[in-house]
């Protein structure tokens with residue numbers, strides 16, 4: 653296969669600006685106010701998330717890297733003789749993916765790597781760096797799109813079996829109902845025999861969880877505040893970040909870490925591109941994220957409800973995180 657680098661915009665990104673405006677109006681009109689987590693990831697937000705993954709407190713990324721380092725050979729053996737296409741949903745900087753890519757290449761397999769992400773910058777950087785690193789042996793086709801638009805743009809005609817990576821416990825941002833629907837749609841967009849590897853953060857000591865989302869350096873706080881900054885940048889908002897605090901408690905009922913931005917005073921914030929202002933009472937919160945924590949029975953019920961067969965769960969040595977390998981049967 654010739655070496656190639658391609659970055660495509662799948663349909664669905666064209667109306668992105670309009671969708672952001674609509675979702676901001678909708679979210680800030682709710683009670684309690686909320687903003688969708690997917691808007692964290694503009695260029696600045698993706699950069700801040702990268703910094704989070706390097707924090708001592710944020711164990712998730714290191715646990716998953718350990719899982720992939722330890723079990724790459726077994727994971728690769730389980731998906732052979734395929735795949736001819738390695739798809740990654742929400743690729744980030746690809747550090748963890750590199751481990752699997754090397755293993756797959758070591759088997760002599762020639763395949764295509766397809767990172768799909770809504771952050772244009774992430775896809776460009778990742779596609780370029782993988783293209784350089786594996787020059788000649790890996791075909792890279794980056795797609796800037798929401799996941800299902802990206803998957804649909806791959807085309808159903810191809811005869812290539814796929815291996816889809818959905819790492820990092822990104823699924824944690826979905827409610828359980830949304831996650832069930834997500835996995836069902838994912839299975840519908842795959843062919844029989846295709847594999848998926850899904851990362852899930854596991855339930856654990858609440859103090860470890862609390863620290864992971866309330867780091868001493870305050871990077872998580874900046875990550876959350878970037879959502880308001882993004883409204884300022886893209887919709888001419890007038891949020892003053894000094895007037896909002898970060899609050900990150902664990903919700904036991906839902907088994908998720910919650911992130912809130914809390915208004916420190918009564919305030920009125922104009923968002924000029926929307927032609928209106930939003931008022932905040934002192935101590936009123938904007939809910940910006942849920943990061944769900946799972947146990948194995950939940951993971952297995954997600955898989956079976958969507959029509960996947962669980963091949964195996966892979967763990968780090970502390971069992972803080974799981975990568976679960978499923979096959980579309």
Ligand code: AVJ
Nearest residue numbers: 704820821822824825872943
């Ligand atoms: C990228 C969604 C997996 O929920 O742990 C990190 C995002 N938020 N710190 C997570 C995040 C605050 C992260 N995910």
